[in-house]
Amino acid sequence: MTELNSDVQFIKGIGGQRAKALAKLNICTLRDLISYFPRAYDDRTQTKRIQDLQPGETACVEAMVSAPPTLSRIRKGLELVKLRAVDDSGALDVTFFNQAWLKNSLSAGETYIFYGKAEGNLLRRQMANPVVEPLGRGELTGRIVPIYPLTAGVSQLILSRSIRQGLDACAAILPDALPDDVRQAHHLCRIGFAYENIHFPSSAEVLDLARRRLAFEELFLFTIGLRRLRSRRDEVRVAPCSAVDMGPFYAVLPFVLTSAQRRCVDEALADMRSGKPMNRLCQGDVGSGKTMVAAACVYFCVKNSRQAALMAPTEILAQQHYNGLAPILEHLGIRCALLTGSMTAKTKRSICAQLAAGEIDFAIGTHALISEGVEYQNLGLVVTDEQHRFGVGQRAALAAKGESPHMLVMSATPIPRTLALILYGDLDVSIIDELPPGRQKIDTLAVSGGYRQRLYAFLRKQVEEGRQCYIVCPMVSEDEDAPDERKAVTEYAKKLQTEVFCDLRIAFVHGKMKAREKESVMTAFAAGETDILVSTTVIEVGVDVPNATVMVVENAERFGLSQLHQLRGRVGRGSCKSYCILISDNKNEETRQRLRVMTQTGDGFKIAEEDLRLRGPGDFFGLRQHGLPGLRVADLGCDAALLKEAQAAADTLLAKDPALSSCPATAERVTELFQQNADTLN
Ligand code: ADP
Numbered sequence: 001m002t003e004l005n006s007d008v009q010f011i012k013g014i015g016g017q018r019a020k021a022l023a024k025l026n027i028c029t030l031r032d033l034i035s036y037f038p039r040a041y042d043d044r045t046q047t048k049r050i051q052d053l054q055p056g057e058t059a060c061v062e063a064m065v066s067a068p069p070t071l072s073r074i075r076k077g078l079e080l081v082k083l084r085a086v087d088d089s090g091a092l093d094v095t096f097f098n099q100a101w102l103k104n105s106l107s108a109g110e111t112y113i114f115y116g117k118a119e120g121n122l123l124r125r126q127m128a129n130p131v132v133e134p135l136g137r138g139e140l141t142g143r144i145v146p147i148y149p150l151t152a153g154v155s156q157l158i159l160s161r162s163i164r165q166g167l168d169a170c171a172a173i174l175p176d177a178l179p180d181d182v183r184q185a186h187h188l189c190r191i192g193f194a195y196e197n198i199h200f201p202s203s204a205e206v207l208d209l210a211r212r213r214l215a216f217e218e219l220f221l222f223t224i225g226l227r228r229l230r231s232r233r234d235e236v237r238v239a240p241c242s243a244v245d246m247g248p249f250y251a252v253l254p255f256v257l258t259s260a261q262r263r264c265v266d267e268a269l270a271d272m273r274s275g276k277p278m279n280r281l282c283q284g285d286v287g288s289g290k291t292m293v294a295a296a297c298v299y300f301c302v303k304n305s306r307q308a309a310l311m312a313p314t315e316i317l318a319q320q321h322y323n324g325l326a327p328i329l330e331h332l333g334i335r336c337a338l339l340t341g342s343m344t345a346k347t348k349r350s351i352c353a354q355l356a357a358g359e360i361d362f363a364i365g366t367h368a369l370i371s372e373g374v375e376y377q378n379l380g381l382v383v384t385d386e387q388h389r390f391g392v393g394q395r396a397a398l399a400a401k402g403e404s405p406h407m408l409v410m411s412a413t414p415i416p417r418t419l420a421l422i423l424y425g426d427l428d429v430s431i432i433d434e435l436p437p438g439r440q441k442i443d444t445l446a447v448s449g450g451y452r453q454r455l456y457a458f459l460r461k462q463v464e465e466g467r468q469c470y471i472v473c474p475m476v477s478e479d480e481d482a483p484d485e486r487k488a489v490t491e492y493a494k495k496l497q498t499e500v501f502c503d504l505r506i507a508f509v510h511g512k513m514k515a516r517e518k519e520s521v522m523t524a525f526a527a528g529e530t531d532i533l534v535s536t537t538v539i540e541v542g543v544d545v546p547n548a549t550v551m552v553v554e555n556a557e558r559f560g561l562s563q564l565h566q567l568r569g570r571v572g573r574g575s576c577k578s579y580c581i582l583i584s585d586n587k588n589e590e591t592r593q594r595l596r597v598m599t600q601t602g603d604g605f606k607i608a609e610e611d612l613r614l615r616g617p618g619d620f621f622g623l624r625q626h627g628l629p630g631l632r633v634a635d636l637g638c639d640a641a642l643l644k645e646a647q648a649a650a651d652t653l654l655a656k657d658p659a660l661s662s663c664p665a666t667a668e669r670v671t672e673l674f675q676q677n678a679d680t681l682n
């Protein structure tokens with residue numbers, strides 16, 4: 001019998017050769033194959049008469065080739081096959097580029113279906129590179145055709161044939177991960193029906209049924225998995241922290257915490273006193289003051305005689321946290337240290353020794369904090385900053401350095417509730433929904449490149465008033481796979497320095513620079529020794545220079561909205577009026593609309609929701625990057641209602657049967673999905 005986890009090469013009709021090609025798409029098992037869902041569908045069910053084809057329209061025609069196709073070589077690398085096809089209404093000129101084999105495979109006097117975009121005019125109709133297949137075959141035309149994401153060497157046809165074979169091979173053995181009563185109660189179709197029709201739908205209605213069922217299943221299994229992780233965590237006990245007088249901490253701060261900050265601190269401290277490990281996400285818009293929430297927790301933890309660690313995604317950020325927090329905390333008797341990868345081996349060794357001996361209370365750093373050989377005497381609290389840069393695995397690696405330490409995860413990316421429910425189903429969530437007082441709105445403009453001269457004049461004026469500016473350029477490159485950020489940034493900076501702002505102090509920073517260089521550039525900028533900093537998104541998260549008032553983003557269309565919001569958050573941190581200028585020459589309506597959102601609102605949650613709506617959840621943070629099983633069908637932007645339904649169903653089932661003994665297929669699938677992740681989540 002065929003198993004779902006058997007290797008695709010053993011499926012009837014798929015050999016080693018094709019299996020190798022499929023492996024490039026991460027399709028290795030039968031399960032992978034049938035779960036490789038189309039990214040879109042083309043409705044090729046309607047056939048038109050040639051005469052009725054409107055120029056510009058994409059459609060099928062059924063027509064007979066009226067004379068043998070001709071092949072001509074226009075020049076090296078360009079071969080043309082031309083033919084004329086006719087039906088009872090008219091004639092169509094068809095051209096194929098670089099598909100010379102068609103000359104012999106298409107015969108005069110045979111009828112074919114051509115599917116493509118009609119061009120030419122009403123007197124002379126043409127199609128270039130249409131899909132073509134013999135009448136009656138019905139694989140590529142005559143139905144709703146699935147469109148799969150492809151890679152070199154794997155065509156749509158190969159994929160859909162392979163998937164056909166796969167579905168046939170497992171039709172009888174597909175276990176249904178949805179218990180039958182759940183399936184019935186929510187009006188969901190059977191598993192076999194769903195797989196068949198997500199790939200080869202006979203109509204749009206049936207496709208909807210299939211999609212709904214598979215999306216529900218994903219969300220249902222996902223919820224059960226997260227609930228289980230959570231209940232496992234709930235069983236862990238740690239010594240509860242004791243109450244601490246927080247007065248001295250609040251007294252040394254240069255400001256009063258906002259009530260939202262206070263609430264988050266209180267929630268976190270309550271967790272740490274509960275006797276269970278804290279696992280809390282603190283979510284707040286850029287500039288909402290998450291760092292001080294972390295600092296309060298660190299103070300609390302250290303006063304409970306345990307060590308704390310704060311992990312930042314970049315050296316720049318780690319350094320900045322150290323600069324900001326160490327003076328405050330050391331004043332309170334807390335011994336702080338910075339640990340980053342670029343430090344000399346000797347320094348690192350000495351810090352590690354002190355950490356292991358308990359002579360350092362609070363370590364701030366990058367990934368270096370979780371590298372091998374770093375040991376803590378008594379690690380009680382782990383804070384990770386800007387969470388979306390870290391996977392669950394990295395969080396877990398740091399947690400493993402202590403015995404179930406408390407975990408506080410800080411995210412500056414406001415996440416729409418629907419997504420938060422999924423992503424952080426295993427975490428408690430605190431939200432800082434208030435900015436410190438006195439913050440001003442950042443004026444945001446979306447302009448085209450034609451505005452650049454005026455922009456430069458504006459930057460000059462700001463600099464003359466003593467302010468500083470950022471200019472962010474994306475990695476522009478011919479070669480999308482190996483974008484050269486270094487070149488983009490250095491050339492831009494050079495051009496500005498030599499052609500536009502000869503008398504101003506221009507500096508640049510990018511990710512390829514050595515940590516020490518980056519640090520010195522950032523330090524100089526923070527000290528006001530640089531007027532304009534040209535950069536990549538290395539400054540995206542967390543960097544805090546209150547005197548910077550202008551953020552210019554070149555080729556703004558290349559960034560996600562949430563990313564633009566992060567970039568914008570680098571200004572407006574002081575008392576001066578701040579501006580964000582998004583430059584884009586892209587006229588695409590969707591792009592315009594996205595950038596318009598930025599000019600209309602400063603609310604990170606709204607922006608994130610809009611981003612999710614416009615971009616889809618596909619690359620939104622990436623579930624897999626978080627170490628959670630990805631969602632293939634469910635669309636978190638659109639399926640919020642379905643998510644609620646699936647969660648309710650999962651909770652009902654778990655309440656009745658926490659061990660899932662009544663539905664082994666469900667239990668097995670959840671275990672499978674969370675297998676790689678189970679040990680790393682905590
Ligand atoms: P983020 O949430 O983006 O990490 P930060 O913690 O970097 O925000 O805080 C942004 C800025 O606001 C910092 O300069 C910080 O000192 C300041 N800040 C934080 N909390 C308050 C407060 N309650 N009142 C005034 N300023 C504050």
Ligand code: MG
Pocket residue numbers: 290291385412542
């Ligand atoms: Mg921050």
